[in-house]
Each structure stands twice: as structure tokens, then as C-alpha cells.
Amino acid sequence: MKGMKQTNPGTTESKLETVHVTSMDSLIKIIMLPLQTALKIDNPRTGLAKHKLKVCLLGDTGVGKSSIVCRFVQDHFDHNISPTIGASFMTKTVPCGNELHKFLIWDTAGQERFHSLAPMYYRGSAAAVIVYDITKQDSFHTLKKWVKELKEHGPENIVMAIAGNKCDLSDIREVPLKDAKEYAESIGAIVVETSAKNAVNIEELFQGISRQIPPLDPHENGNNGAIKLGKQTSQTELATDADLDGVDIVLSNQLSELALSCM
Amino acid sequence: MADNLPSEFDVVVIGTGLPESIIAAACARSGQSVLHVDSKNYYGGNWASFSFSGLLSWIKENQQKTDVSDEWDDWRKLILENEEAISLNKKEKTIQHIEDFCFGDQDSAEGVEEAGALPKLPVFGAAGAEGFAQESEEARAAVESTVPESTEPEKATGTEPASAREGSDAEITSEDTSSHSAALGESAGELGQTEAAVPEASAQEPKKITYSQIVREGRRFNIDLVSKLLFSRGLLIDLLIKSNVSRYAEFKNVTQILAFREGKVEQVPCSRADVFNSRQLAMVEKRMLMKFLTFCLDYEQHPEEYQDYENSTFAEFLRTQKLTPSLQHFILHSIAMVSETDCSTLEGLQATKKFLQCLGRYGNTPFLFPLYGQGEIPQCFCRLCAVFGGIYCLRHPVQCLVVDKESGRCKAIVDHFGQRISAKYFIVEDSYLSESVCTNVHYRQISRAVLITDQSVLNTGSEQQVSILTVPPVDLGKPAVCVIELCSSTMTCMKGTYLVHLTCPSTKTAREDLEPVVQKLFNVNTEKDAENEELEKPRVLWAVYFNMRDSSGIDRNSYDRLPSNVYVCSGPDSALGNDCAVKQAETIFQEMFPTEEFCPPAPNPEDIIYDEDEIAPEESGFSNSPETKPEASTEEMSSGGSAAVEKADNEE
Ligand SMILES: Cc1cc2nc3c(=O)[nH]c(=O)nc-3n(C[C@H](O)[C@H](O)[C@H](O)COP(=O)(O)OP(=O)(O)OC[C@H]3O[C@@H](n4cnc5c(N)ncnc54)[C@H](O)[C@@H]3O)c2cc1C
Numbered sequence: 001m002k003g004m005k006q007t008n009p010g011t012t013e014s015k016l017e018t019v020h021v022t023s024m025d026s027l028i029k030i031i032m033l034p035l036q037t038a039l040k041i042d043n044p045r046t047g048l049a050k051h052k053l054k055v056c057l058l059g060d061t062g063v064g065k066s067s068i069v070c071r072f073v074q075d076h077f078d079h080n081i082s083p084t085i086g087a088s089f090m091t092k093t094v095p096c097g098n099e100l101h102k103f104l105i106w107d108t109a110g111q112e113r114f115h116s117l118a119p120m121y122y123r124g125s126a127a128a129v130i131v132y133d134i135t136k137q138d139s140f141h142t143l144k145k146w147v148k149e150l151k152e153h154g155p156e157n158i159v160m161a162i163a164g165n166k167c168d169l170s171d172i173r174e175v176p177l178k179d180a181k182e183y184a185e186s187i188g189a190i191v192v193e194t195s196a197k198n199a200v201n202i203e204e205l206f207q208g209i210s211r212q213i214p215p216l217d218p219h220e221n222g223n224n225g226a227i228k229l230g231k232q233t234s235q236t237e238l239a240t241d242a243d244l245d246g247v248d249i250v251l252s253n254q255l256s257e258l259a260l261s262c263m
Numbered sequence: 264m265a266d267n268l269p270s271e272f273d274v275v276v277i278g279t280g281l282p283e284s285i286i287a288a289a290c291a292r293s294g295q296s297v298l299h300v301d302s303k304n305y306y307g308g309n310w311a312s313f314s315f316s317g318l319l320s321w322i323k324e325n326q327q328k329t330d331v332s333d334e335w336d337d338w339r340k341l342i343l344e345n346e347e348a349i350s351l352n353k354k355e356k357t358i359q360h361i362e363d364f365c366f367g368d369q370d371s372a373e374g375v376e377e378a379g380a381l382p383k384l385p386v387f388g389a390a391g392a393e394g395f396a397q398e399s400e401e402a403r404a405a406v407e408s409t410v411p412e413s414t415e416p417e418k419a420t421g422t423e424p425a426s427a428r429e430g431s432d433a434e435i436t437s438e439d440t441s442s443h444s445a446a447l448g449e450s451a452g453e454l455g456q457t458e459a460a461v462p463e464a465s466a467q468e469p470k471k472i473t474y475s476q477i478v479r480e481g482r483r484f485n486i487d488l489v490s491k492l493l494f495s496r497g498l499l500i501d502l503l504i505k506s507n508v509s510r511y512a513e514f515k516n517v518t519q520i521l522a523f524r525e526g527k528v529e530q531v532p533c534s535r536a537d538v539f540n541s542r543q544l545a546m547v548e549k550r551m552l553m554k555f556l557t558f559c560l561d562y563e564q565h566p567e568e569y570q571d572y573e574n575s576t577f578a579e580f581l582r583t584q585k586l587t588p589s590l591q592h593f594i595l596h597s598i599a600m601v602s603e604t605d606c607s608t609l610e611g612l613q614a615t616k617k618f619l620q621c622l623g624r625y626g627n628t629p630f631l632f633p634l635y636g637q638g639e640i641p642q643c644f645c646r647l648c649a650v651f652g653g654i655y656c657l658r659h660p661v662q663c664l665v666v667d668k669e670s671g672r673c674k675a676i677v678d679h680f681g682q683r684i685s686a687k688y689f690i691v692e693d694s695y696l697s698e699s700v701c702t703n704v705h706y707r708q709i710s711r712a713v714l715i716t717d718q719s720v721l722n723t724g725s726e727q728q729v730s731i732l733t734v735p736p737v738d739l740g741k742p743a744v745c746v747i748e749l750c751s752s753t754m755t756c757m758k759g760t761y762l763v764h765l766t767c768p769s770t771k772t773a774r775e776d777l778e779p780v781v782q783k784l785f786n787v788n789t790e791k792d793a794e795n796e797e798l799e800k801p802r803v804l805w806a807v808y809f810n811m812r813d814s815s816g817i818d819r820n821s822y823d824r825l826p827s828n829v830y831v832c833s834g835p836d837s838a839l840g841n842d843c844a845v846k847q848a849e850t851i852f853q854e855m856f857p858t859e860e861f862c863p864p865a866p867n868p869e870d871i872i873y874d875e876d877e878i879a880p881e882e883s884g885f886s887n888s889p890e891t892k893p894e895a896s897t898e899e900m901s902s903g904g905s906a907a908v909e910k911a912d913n914e915e
């Protein structure tokens with residue numbers, strides 16, 4: 001598509017809406033498009049492949065989900081963080097082996113409060129961080145239900161990471177680490193006790209996830225050539241059907257000109 | 264969990280279908296406080312999609328004709344003297360004549376259960392959902408044993424269809440002798456079975472898919488109750504893009520348009536590339552088609568071409584054009600997709616033009632289909648609503664609307680738990696309205712069939728095709744049947760299978776309307792008695808027929824005693840696109856808030872925050888610590904920043 005815009009200035013705006021062309025990089029990418037998987041973008045500058053990973057957060061209200069993400073992404077902790085409304089999406093990129101992992105972290109947007117999370121929330125997640133509060137036995141019980149819900153609605157090979165948060169408050173602990181470990185083992189999840197407040201184990205939590213993510217398989221088409229609509233970064237990054245069709249349309253335009261002239 | 268709902272909102276929305284969800288999102292987006300409830304424990308109402316087991320359980324629930332009695336009357340105490348109550352439906356009656364069939368050998372499915380992502384875990388299902396609100400220990404116990412039969416009626420409404428897998432009580436009436444889906448039953452409890460290696464249906468070799476595989480891989484199905492597509496220049500795509508809700512969803516292009524003519528399925532060339540690459544069309548035909556389509560694109564400029572036929576049908580008009588019968592068929596049924604008997608020349612030209620204009624925006628056909636099914640779309644709007652503070656409660660039936668006798672306006676609802684919640688505006692999906700309000704309403708019906716098959720109706724080089732096929736009626740005047748075939752890469756069915764949706768406006772029961780078409784296109788016999796030619800057709804492994812109420816296009820005044828601040832949303836209509844729902848949502852929103860913009864773009868995080876890749880050029884090194892330079896972006900800080908900073912380019 002992007003290529004088309006440059007090679008064929010006569011195309012319509014609607015096509016531009018799906019793709020923008022602005023730099024040489026993007027042109028290079030187009031040329032490489034068919035060779036790349038949708039979610040893997042070789043970074044021309046570093047040579048590292050970029051792997052986008054959707055991560056969803058689960059857990060009782062107040063256990064510190066947003067605080068964990070805030071610590072991870074902004075290295076910041078706010079005692080008076082308000083229950084999640086509004087802010088619901090953060091990203092952060094970290095290196096992992098030969099790849100860059102770009103975490104696209106989705107927060108629940110409060111839909112979990114009355115147990116009404118939409119299944120679309122889990123779609124395509126590479127990992128889920130399920131958080132409980134070590135000072136609240138109840139939150140550990142609910143955690144198990146979230147795991148079951150994930151099993152029902154989540155993707156098959158989702159990496160699960162259990163975070164026992166607020167470990168700075170271990171003097172009023174209600175959930176022994178042993179319980180969490182046993183449970184995590186029984187479901188094949190990573191487990192770690194964290195403190196968003198004191199920045200304990202937050203990096204480690206995400207590194208743990210990174211390690212569990214299988215490297216991109218260059219033969220597998222990451223997202224099946226799915227189309228994202230609208231003006232989005234991902235749009236320019238993804239090799240979508242639309243991109244390929246763009247090429248096709250350019251070709252077909254030429255074809256038809258040829259054909260029409262033969263008529 | 265015992266969180267109580269606030270008791271005052273600006274807007275209460277009842278039902279999570281597409282129009283309601285769009286309205287909820289629009290209201291929250293414009294700063295209203297929104298409570299969005301649904302009596303079911305899934306999103307979407309009749310717009311929902313289900314896993315295979317979820318669908319079985321939905322079928323079962325709709326076959327139970329039991330009415331829910333009003334066992335609890337206490338809520339009347341909450342109605343004051345100067346108020347009256349309009350009761351809402353406990354159980355909706357929008358689905359009729361459900362019949363399902365299993366064509367495979369389902370004995371092998373005995374004891375098979377759906378494989379989950381975490382095989383060793385007990386399944387979290389209906390009981391769990393209910394239990395969620397209860398003591399957790401208790402809920403766990405319930406989950407670990409088999410699912411208890413819900414005896415209390417109000418529980419039945421809350422029973423989660425997405426959990427039928429353990430339905431040892433899933434008795435599905437099956438009329439076909441070769442089958443009984445009840446085999447699915449007996450499965451609960453035998454958790455060990457789950458670990459049985461799940462055979463990956465290989466894409467290469469044509470493997471026979473068995474019923475037990477379908478059950479086991481049931482989670483891979485996302486079966487829509489309504490079958491629709493998005494016109495690439497339709498209102499829904501525009502709205503998704505405009506509101507930025509599109510970021511929550513991904514789509515697949517419909518890859519081929521098919522026609523059914525003289526007993527054969529053929530591909531319809533519709534883009535110029537298709538026309539020129541077509542093998543079935545002769546050169547003359549290619550020229551004819553191009554010429555005619557080019558004319559359709561700006562037919563208004565050439566009235567002389569069609570004005571003599573303005574009082575004729577489009578089919579008659581086509582006959583006067585230089586077009587072969589097969590081209591006429593393609594244009595009438597597969598491109599314009601209009602009726603042979605009822606569609607005027609102008610309407611036909613308009614439809615053809617719309618089709619052509621939609622081509623090429625995202626691919627070679629005018630249509631897109633959402634990954635994981637149409638049921639994702641309402642959920643995407645709900646997420647936007649939630650992100651802007653909307654509160655979501657599934658499994659939350661509403662007893663009644665409370666109306667102030669004097670002003671005639673609705674003041675509040677009383678929910679099933681006896682909580683009174685007041686609001687200024689109320690949006691109610693049609694199926695929630697009780698018969699007393701709807702006595703004068705005449706509903707149409709939609710006939711639906713859903714099939715799981717083992718092959719595509721048209722074998723082409725690629726097996727990952729998404730196709731739309733229009734089957735013209737055998738009897739003139741009857742509606743055509745729209746067939747949409749989805750492949751596994753749409754994430755709606757397991758590998759090695761196809762999900763086929765048939766839809767038409769009802770003239771009889773769904774089975775009577777659609778079975779003849781199914782028999783033409785598919786092999787519905789068991790292997791032994793199938794004719795040879797039958798064997799070449801795709802085999803149906805499982806099928807369901809049902810009629811769904813079409814509550815679209817109903818005049819507000821046909822509802823009795825409807826307070827002026829109560830707005831009714833309709834369920835899905837029988838049209839292919841979603842324009843009806845979007846229009847309705849926008850109209851209702853604008854009536855409520857005439858000065859507010861309808862779904863302005865939610866700020867895009869990537870537009871607000873610079874991408875680290877951009878501010879951190881080469882030398883900052885991805886190998887040293889990007890953690891110190893986080894690309895932090897926060898979505899949709901509700902600061903109403905609709906004037907999102909537009910960055911032309913987010914390339915790295
Ligand atoms: C089979 C067929 C399909 C056509 N499909 C479309 C269509 O979907 N949209 C449309 O506006 N015109 C379509 N046309 C009409 C045709 O593109 C224009 O009428 C005419 O070619 C004007 O060309 P142009 O060089 O002035 O403009 P161009 O810049 O070539 O195109 C005009 C418009 O047509 C679009 N377009 C051109 N070719 C295609 C194609 N193969 N598929 C999708 N879009 C295309 C362009 O994006 C642009 O919006 C179609 C014609 C035929 C015969």
C-alpha cells in the first residue's frame with residue numbers, strides 16, 4: 001500500500017487512510033513485507049526482530065494491577081492511584097535474546113469489578129499477569145477463578161504469570177508464598193512476589209514472561225494477515241492483507257490499462 | 264465482589280447488542296455516567312458468538328419452553344404511590360424452532376470433553392459464574408463436581424451458555440436418526456479425557472474430522488448467532504475508524520464472491536483484476552462486464568441509458584443490456600445482491616454502485632469480517648464505554664422500569680436484586696420489553712442455519728478463503744439465501760473445518776426455508792448411502808436451524824405506554840451489513856444529546872506519546888537498557904482529549 005502511494009499518486013484518500021508512507025524505512029519494509037511475519041518487524045537499525053506481545057492484567061480490584069504496570073512502564077508509584085478508569089493501555093519494549101519484546105499491556109478498564117470482562121479482552125494475548133494481594137486471602141481465591149476464566153476464554157498457549165503483590169507488607173501477610181507456589185506449579189504458571197511500591201521483582205516478572213515466549217517462527221504468519229483499520233502505528237508496521245492488496249491493486253490497475261487498450 | 268452498584272446514573276442501558284453497545288460507548292465518551300447491564304452472562308444478546316459448547320448450551324436453553332414465574336414480588340414495595348412499574352421480560356422469546364443435527368459418528372464423542380488451555384484444571388463454567396458472587400470455597404466445590412442442574416428459574420436465566428461442555432444434562436433433540444448430540448452429555452467428571460492428545464487437524468492431508476474432535480476443539484469455534492459482514496465503506500467501518508474503537512479488533516477480508524448457477528458454485532469476478540484473470544469468462548464477456556460496471560459507477564451521469572426502464576425491475580433492465588445470462592446472474596445476485604422480482608432498475612444500479620465503491624479499500628471484495636466473529640464488535644464498543652467509566656454488569660436482570668405517573672417519564676429501574684437505580688435516560692433492547700408493551704408490534708423473523716463442514720463449497724488453490732454466496736430463490740418472489748463460509752483463519756472454527764452461515768428473511772421455519780439450499784450445496788448423508796456426486800460436495804458434520812426475531816424497523820409508537828425518555832433498540836435485522844444498527848444508535852444518541860458529538864475519536868496512545876524508537880535513535884542502543892527509557896503511553900486519559908495530537912508517522 002505504502003509503496004503504491006508512492007508509485008501511484010493517483011490513488012484515493014481512502015486507501016491512504018489505511019496506510020501512510022513517510023519514510024524510506026517504510027518503503028524498505030514494503031519490499032520486505034511478504035518475507036516477514038505480521039508481528040515480527042525487523043528493525044532496520046538494530047537488526048533485532050520486534051515481537052509484539054499483548055499482555056492482559058487480571059485480579060481483584062485494589063490488588064495493585066495498575067500500580068505494577070505503572071512501576072514497570074514508568075518506574076513510578078503513586079499511593080493514591082485511583083481505581084482504573086480511563087487509563088487502560090500501556091506499552092514498553094525490552095530486549096530478549098535476539099528479539100525486542102514490545103509489551104502491549106491491557107488493563108481491565110474496570111469491567112472486572114462485576115465480573116463482566118468481555119472475552120475480547122483476552123483475544124490474542126501472549127501472556128496474562130494475574131495479581132493477588134498477599135495481605136488478602138480473598139484476592140488469592142479470586143485469582144483461581146481468573147485462571148479458570150482464562151482457560152475458558154483465553155488463547156490456548158497463553159503464558160500465565162502470578163504476581164503476589166504488596167510483598168512490602170509481609171508483616172500482615174495472609175497468603176503464604178508456599179500456597180502460591182504450589183498452585184502456580186499445578187497450573188504451570190510463573191509465580192513471583194512483587195512490590196510495586198518498592199520496585200521489587202517487577203522487572204523480573206516481565207523478564208520471566210519474556211523467557212516463556214517462544215521465539216518468532218519465521219515461517220509462521222503471526223496474525224494470519226489480519227487487517228487493522230484506521231490510523232494506527234500497527235497499521236504501518238503490520239503486513240496486512242490490505243498492504244498486499246494494495247500491491248495487487250496497483251498491478252491490477254496496470255493490468256486493466258493494458259487490457260483496456262487491447263479492447 | 265459484593266461491590267454495590269451506585270444508585271444513580273445518567274444513562275442506564277439494558278442489553279449488550281450492537282446498537283445498545285454503540286450508544287453506551289457514545290454516552291460514556293461524551294461524559295455521561297453509564298450503567299450497562301445484560302441479564303445474560305455473555306455479551307451481545309442476539310449478536311453474540313459462542314464456542315461450540317457454548318452454542319449447545321444456548322440451544323438447550325432456548326429449547327426449554329418454561330416460563331419464568333415471578334417468584335419474587337418484593338420489588339413492588341420499592342414502587343411509590345405516584346409511580347407505576349413497567350415489568351421487563353425475564354426470559355426472552357426471540358428464538359424459535361431450534362433444531363440441531365449431528366451427522367458424524369458421535370459414539371466416539373462419548374465421554375469426550377472440550378480441551379482447555381490448562382487441561383488439568385477443573386472447568387470453570389456456569390456454576391463457577393454463579394459462584395463467582397458466592398463464597399469462593401463453595402464455588403470451587405461446585406465447579407469441581409459436575410454442574411448442578413439449575414432448578415431455580417432465575418438461575419436458569421443466568422446460566423452461562425459458554426459452559427455447556429460439562430452439560431451432562433445437555434439433552435438436545437436431534438431429529439436425524441444417524442445422530443444424537445446428547446452424546447456430548449456424559450462427559451462431565453471424566454477430567455482425565457481432556458489430556459488425550461488433541462490431534463491437530465493437519466492443513467495438508469484431508470483428514471476426516473469427527474464429532475468428538477469438534478467437541479474437543481470446541482473452544483476454537485466462535486459461532487455467531489447473526490451472520491453479517493462489514494461493507495468496507497459502510498457506516499460501521501466508518502464508525503469504528505472514527506471512534507478509534509477499531510484498535511480493539513482485527514478483520515479478515517472476504518476473499519471471494521460466489522454465485523450458484525445451474526447447480527454449480529462459481530466464482531464471480533468483480534474487481535478489475537478478477538475480471539481480467541477470470542478463466543470462465545470469454546474475452547467478449549470480460550469486455551461486456553467491464554463496460555457495464557464502469558457505467559454503473561457513474562450511472563447518474565447517463566440517465567439516457569436507463570430512464571426507459573425506471574419502472575421495470577433491475578432484472579428486466581439487465582436483460583436489455585449487452586450481457587450474457589451468466590453475467591446477468593452475477594450482477595443481479597452476487598454484485599447488486601437484489602431480488603429478481605422486487606428490485607427496481609434504480610435500486611439495482613445503486614446497489615451495484617455501492618458494491619463497486621466498496622471494492623479495493625481493503626481487498627478485492629467489498630466486505631470485511633471480524634476475527635473471532637461478529638460478536639466481538641459489541642464488546643469493542645463496550646470496552647470503549649468501560650474505558651470512559653461505564654460500569655458493566657452481566658447476569659443482571661432488571662425487574663421493571665419505574666415511571667412517574669404525573670410526568671410520564673421513567674425515573675429508575677429496579678434490578679433483580681431489589682436495588683433501585685435512577686437515571687435520566689434508559690435504553691432498552693426490544694426483547695426485554697414484556698408482551699404488554701408490545702401487543703401492537705408485529706415482528707418479522709429471520710431464518711438461520713449454521714453448519715460445520717469439512718470442505719469449502721468451492722475448491723480453489725487456497726483453503727483459507729472467506730466466501731459469500733447468494734443462492735437465488737427457487738420460487739420467484741421468495742427471498743434469496745445468503746451463505747457466508749468462514750475458514751479457520753477467521754478464528755471462528757477449528758482447522759480442517761468450515762463454518763457456514765445461511766440467512767434469509769423467514770417465510771416458514773428456518774429449516775423449511777434453508778434445508779433445500781443446504782441439500783443443494785452439501786452432502787448431508789451418512790457415508791454409506793451417499794451417491795458418488797454427493798461425496799464430492801462438502802460434508803456437513805453438524806448443523807443447527809433456528810428462527811430469530813427481527814425487531815428492526817419498528818416504529819416507536821407501536822410500543823404501548825413507552826415513556827419518552829425510554830429508547831428501544833432493535834435486535835439484528837436480516838440485512839447483510841450493519842448500517843441499520845449504527846443508524847439507530849446514532850439517531851437515539853442524537854435525540855438524547857442533540858449537541859454532543861457522536862463517538863469522536865478516542866485519543867490514540869501512540870499519537871500522544873512519542874514512540875521510544877523515534878526519540879531514541881540508533882546509538883541509544885536497544886541492547887543497553889531500554890527500561891530506563893520507557894515508551895510509556897497511556898490510553899485514553901479521559902481528559903476528553905479528542906484533539907489527539909496527530910502524528911503523521913509512527914514508523915520506527
Ligand atoms: C470491474 C471493475 C471494478 C471497479 N471497481 C472500482 C472500485 O471499487 N472503486 C472505484 O472507485 N472504481 C472502480 N471501478 C471503476 C474504475 O476504476 C473507474 O471508473 C475508472 O477506471 C476511472 O479511472 P481513473 O484512472 O480516472 O482513476 P483511478 O485513480 O484509477 O481510480 C478511481 C477510483 O477507483 C478505484 N479503483 C480503481 N481500480 C480499482 C480496482 N480494481 N479495485 C478497486 N478500486 C479501484 C481507485 O482507488 C479510485 O478510488 C471499477 C471498474 C471495473 C470495471
Ligand SMILES: Nc1nc2c(ncn2[C@@H]2O[C@H](COP(=O)(O)OP(=O)(O)OP(=O)(O)O)[C@@H](O)[C@H]2O)c(=O)[nH]1
Nearest residue numbers: 061062063064065066067079083084166195196197
Ligand atoms: N503497600 C503497597 N501498596 C500497593 C502496592 N501496589 C499497589 N498498592 C496500593 O494498592 C492500591 C490499589 O492499587 P491499584 O494499582 O489501583 O490496583 P488495581 O488492581 O489496579 O485496582 P483496580 O483498578 O481498581 O482494579 C493503591 O492504593 C496502591 O497504592 C504495593 O506493592 N505495596
Ligand SMILES: [Mg+2]
Nearest residue numbers: 065066083084
Ligand atoms: Mg487498576
